[in-house]
Amino acid sequence: MASDLSARDIERAKFAFSIYDFEGKDTVDAFDLGSVLRALSLVPTLKTVEKLGGEKKKGQKKFTIEEFLAIYSQAKKDTDVGNFDDFKECLKLYDKSEDGTMIFDELRHILLAMGEKLEMDEVNEIIKDCAVPPDEDGFTRYQVFLDKLKAGPFKEEE
Structure with a gap:
């Protein structure tokens, strides 16, 4: 087990691991690695999950709890991730009039150009689901x- 994890971290990791142990064999599919880490309040990028051993297809590889704890320990150390406040501050840079607005096309450009590479159809879906249509x-x-x-x-649900 990862010695730099606290007893509470290990307990939480074992609980999250057990939720994703769908077959009850004390293993988790590497496809679900990112989900387990996110359940533990981490925000790994897809690239980070892949670097830690995650797979893009189910059934390629399985992790035991001991292997997962080492991965979890490594993921906790990874500081190369942003958070919600970082993203908000980034968007504020494009708020030239400091009124809570930015040019709609700049938002699209940010989603395409910064961070993990998104495809245009992914950006369009995010824009459609989350962005307010531009004003005149x-x-x-x-x-x-x-x-x-x-x-x-x-x-x-309310």
Whole structure:
């Protein structure tokens, strides 16, 4: 086991691991590695998950809890990830009038050019689901975009 993890970290990791042990064989498919790490409040990129041993197809490889704990320990050390506040600050740089708006096409450009490479159809889907259509001057409210993006694909029940 990873010696630099606290007892609480190990307990939480074992619980998250058990949730993704769909077959009850004390293993987790490498395809689900990113999901298990995200369940533990980490935000690894797809590239990071792949570097840690994640697979793009199910059934290629399985991890035991000991292997996962070493991966979890490594993922916790990875500081090359952004968070929500970092993304908000980035968008503020494009808010020239400091009124909570930015040029709609700049938002599209940011999604295409920064961070992990997204395909145009992925960007279009994110824009469609999260962004407010531009006003007559071509501006959109980026806070609304961020709020919808952070909420994820599932609508909260009231």
